[in-house]
Amino acid sequence: xxxxxxxxxxxxxxxxxxxxxxxxxxxxxxxxxxxxxxxxxxxxxxxxxxxxxxxxxxxxxxxxxxxxxxxxxxxxxxxxxxxxxxxxxxxxxxxxxxxxxxxxxxxxxxxxxxxxxxxxxxxxxxxxxxxxxxxxxxxxxxxxxxxxxxxxxxxxxxxxxxxxxxxxxxxxxxxxxxxxxxxxxxxxxxxxxxxxxxxxxxxxxxxxxxxxxxxxxxxxxxxxxxxxxxxxxxxxxxxxxxxxxxxxxxxxxxxxxxxxxxxxxxxxxxxxxxxxxxxxxxxxxxxxxxxxxxxxxxxxxxxxxxxxxxxx
Amino acid sequence: xxxxxxxxxxxxxxxxxxxxxxxxxxxxxxxxxxxxxxxxxxxxxxxxxxxxxxxxxxxxxxxxxxxxxxxxxxxxxxxxxxxxxxxxxxxxxxxxxxxxxxxxxxxxxxxxxxxxxxxxxxxxxxxxxxxxxxxxxxxxxxxxxxxxxxxxxxxxxxxxxxxxxxxxxxxxxxxxxxxxxxxxxxxxxxxxxxxxxxxxxxxxxxxxxxxxxxxxxxxxxxxxxxxxxxxxxxxxxxxxxxxxxxxxxxxxxxxxxxxxxxxxxxxxxxxxxxxxxxxxxxxxxxxxxxxxxxxxxxxxxxxxxxxxxxxxxxxxxxxxxxxxxxxxxxxxxxxxxxxxxxxxxxxxxxxxxxxxx
Numbered sequence: 001x002x003x004x005x006x007x008x009x010x011x012x013x014x015x016x017x018x019x020x021x022x023x024x025x026x027x028x029x030x031x032x033x034x035x036x037x038x039x040x041x042x043x044x045x046x047x048x049x050x051x052x053x054x055x056x057x058x059x060x061x062x063x064x065x066x067x068x069x070x071x072x073x074x075x076x077x078x079x080x081x082x083x084x085x086x087x088x089x090x091x092x093x094x095x096x097x098x099x100x101x102x103x104x105x106x107x108x109x110x111x112x113x114x115x116x117x118x119x120x121x122x123x124x125x126x127x128x129x130x131x132x133x134x135x136x137x138x139x140x141x142x143x144x145x146x147x148x149x150x151x152x153x154x155x156x157x158x159x160x161x162x163x164x165x166x167x168x169x170x171x172x173x174x175x176x177x178x179x180x181x182x183x184x185x186x187x188x189x190x191x192x193x194x195x196x197x198x199x200x201x202x203x204x205x206x207x208x209x210x211x212x213x214x215x216x217x218x219x220x221x222x223x224x225x226x227x228x229x230x231x232x233x234x235x236x237x238x239x240x241x242x243x244x245x246x247x248x249x250x251x252x253x254x255x256x257x258x259x260x261x262x263x264x265x266x267x268x269x270x271x272x273x274x275x276x277x278x279x280x281x282x283x284x285x286x287x288x289x290x291x292x293x294x295x296x297x298x299x300x301x302x303x304x305x306x307x308x309x310x311x312x
Numbered sequence: 313x314x315x316x317x318x319x320x321x322x323x324x325x326x327x328x329x330x331x332x333x334x335x336x337x338x339x340x341x342x343x344x345x346x347x348x349x350x351x352x353x354x355x356x357x358x359x360x361x362x363x364x365x366x367x368x369x370x371x372x373x374x375x376x377x378x379x380x381x382x383x384x385x386x387x388x389x390x391x392x393x394x395x396x397x398x399x400x401x402x403x404x405x406x407x408x409x410x411x412x413x414x415x416x417x418x419x420x421x422x423x424x425x426x427x428x429x430x431x432x433x434x435x436x437x438x439x440x441x442x443x444x445x446x447x448x449x450x451x452x453x454x455x456x457x458x459x460x461x462x463x464x465x466x467x468x469x470x471x472x473x474x475x476x477x478x479x480x481x482x483x484x485x486x487x488x489x490x491x492x493x494x495x496x497x498x499x500x501x502x503x504x505x506x507x508x509x510x511x512x513x514x515x516x517x518x519x520x521x522x523x524x525x526x527x528x529x530x531x532x533x534x535x536x537x538x539x540x541x542x543x544x545x546x547x548x549x550x551x552x553x554x555x556x557x558x559x560x561x562x563x564x565x566x567x568x569x570x571x572x573x574x575x576x577x578x579x580x581x582x583x584x585x586x587x588x589x590x591x592x593x594x595x596x597x598x599x600x601x602x603x604x605x606x607x608x609x610x611x612x613x614x615x616x617x618x619x620x621x622x623x624x625x626x627x628x629x630x631x632x633x634x635x636x637x638x639x640x641x642x643x644x645x646x647x648x649x650x651x652x653x654x655x656x657x658x659x660x661x662x663x664x665x666x667x668x669x
Contacts, residue, residue, distance in 0.1 A: 092424035092425070093424070095444070096444075099563070099564045110424075185563075186563075188441075188444075188562035188563070188564070188565075190424075190425060190426040190441045191419060191426055191428050191439070191441070192426075192428050192437075192439035192441060192446065192559065192561065192562055192565070193559070193562075194560075194562050194563070268423060268424070269423075271423065271424050272421075275407075275419070275421070275426060276556075277553070277556070279407070281370070281546075292330055295326045295330075296326050296327060296330065298326075299322035299323040299325070299326040300323045302319065302322055302323065303319050303320040303321075303322065303323040306316075306319040307316040307319045307320070
């Protein structure tokens with residue numbers, strides 16, 4: 001339906017303030033628009049403006065700051081404590097933190113994954129459609145010549161960008177806190193092998209990528225919830241509650257047959273990236289599962305959003 | 313655009329496609345595999361003649377012995393017992409790297425940790441990332457360069473010997489050809505020729521190309537699902553990276569040096585951990601599948617007392633006539649009131665009968 005509408009020629013900006021990934025999207029937009037005139041530039045302008053709005057929002061920054069506080073608090077607590085953390089107590093890898101500051105990032109992620117990351121992602125994604133509907137701005141967005149499908153895609157891409165930003169925030173804050181407070185050197189992997197600093201950063205990036213992918217399924221679910229209501233808090237709460245319920249189900253051995261189907265099932269398996277040699281099988285399984293959720297809830301959101309009467 | 317129901321088509325189609333895909337995948341994996349016809353003896357020869365000593369792969373091990381769920385946390389004494397039992401219950405993923413006879417690495421994976429056993433020539437390392445400990449031993453030269461006794465037989469001899477050994481009480485047959493880790497495999501099925509045992513059958517899938525056993529399944533007598541299963545989920549016959557076998561313990565690890573007991577044929581995976589004392593005096597009653605191992609009461613009874621005071625003991629065992637018994641789908645253990653222990657792949661009733669003799 002977006003293809004049938006006239007293209008007024010939008011203002012695609014380079015968006016230097018929103019990072020390289022977005023600049024890349026903008027560049028891709030320009031090349032895409034050159035070959036396919038049916039895809040209006042206005043559509044890409046919508047994406048750029050969505051990202052601009054999202055990352056200029058004070059709420060987004062507050063969420064990211066709260067996430068950054070998790071590894072920093074862990075690092076400070078371990079540093080100030082006079083007792084060495086003993087192996088097997090507290091979150092995994094906590095005992096390694098004093099020997100290698102890079103583990104602050106890993107421990108921070110492990111602590112954030114069950115609640116803090118789904119919480120912040122739920123807040124952002126629950127707000128996508130319902131927030132606009134609640135404010136009465138949704139119909140103005142639909143006046144833009146991009147169409148409802150593209151608006152849905154833009155909202156999802158915005159949420160995905162937040163997932164990436166959230167994960168990178170935790171990892172970066174963890175690495176920085178580790179560098180500041182603890183010695184940093186060659187990293188000991190789970191297999192007992194040690195790798196150099198450069199490869200350690202590579203692994204940290206891989207882990208950030210893994211966790212970002214892990215959150216994509218939840219984002220799709222949240223997007224669907226967000227199309228159901230005009231009360232953003234409802235969509236946020238539903239998303240967050242669902243992520244907690246799923247993790248509870250995942251911990252019940254009686255429901256073992258269900259576990260591989262739960263979107264949170266592989267969340268903590270990023271530890272496979274800390275083995276030697278790197279094992280990408282859980283990365284693949286996780287990506288496939290999240291793609292399934294994305295397709296399913298994307299289709300549901302499509303059905304709902306395109307048949308919905310937009311009154312606000 | 314005038315037909316809004318069209319917009320819901322993807323929402324119906326996507327789950328349908330996913331369901332079809334999920335249902336079709338196992339059908340495809342279970343599809344009949346075309347392999348040249350072979351007799352059981354030829355498959356045995358193939359397995360016995362397998363000279364594969366360079367490969368890497370991922371093993372999936374799962375056991376369903378019908379034991380009660382064990383608490384995963386607990387005090388140190390309990391957790392040591394459940395550590396040992398944990399290997400028997402539940403499932404594990406193990407990565408295996410083998411390069412020649414004297415270079416190997418086994419990685420047992422846990423959610424946030426890993427246990428590594430690395431052999432490089434005569435050096436053997438055991439590393440546990442959960443508590444960051446490493447143990448090192450040096451194998452005696454004889455053990456490092458030892459030739460396995462199998463090599464003195466031809467595969468055909470070995471197959472004959474095996475068949476002669478097992479035939480009186482075992483039926484050897486071939487099952488359906490299967491596909492494991494993407495490779496065609498023959499399935500040898502060993503069925504006990506007696507009704508007294510708990511073992512229903514043992515199925516060994518043998519790679520049709522190299523003869524490497526790719527899967528072993530042990531079925532209890534009345535179960536459709538295997539009680540114990542070890543299977544390759546991925547296997548490659550390329551030489552693993554040499555770096556994998558060069559292990560230096562990481563900085564900060566607790567390193568202990570262990571010396572192997574002078575026993576000549578000690579294998580590296582029997583690291584001195586559990587008590588290996590006074591297991592002399594055990595006798596085997598009967599032969600074949602329904603054999604029972606009998607351990608007489610030790611003089612001081614100390615080992616048993618330690619066991620029976622563990623809270624896990626009462627959880628795992630039940631009171632029967634003359635002692636306490638542990639029942640599982642494949643193995644029964646009877647500990648009599650006077651401290652004797654009987655174990656075997658037989659019913660508890662048979663253990664009681666042996667104990668009464």
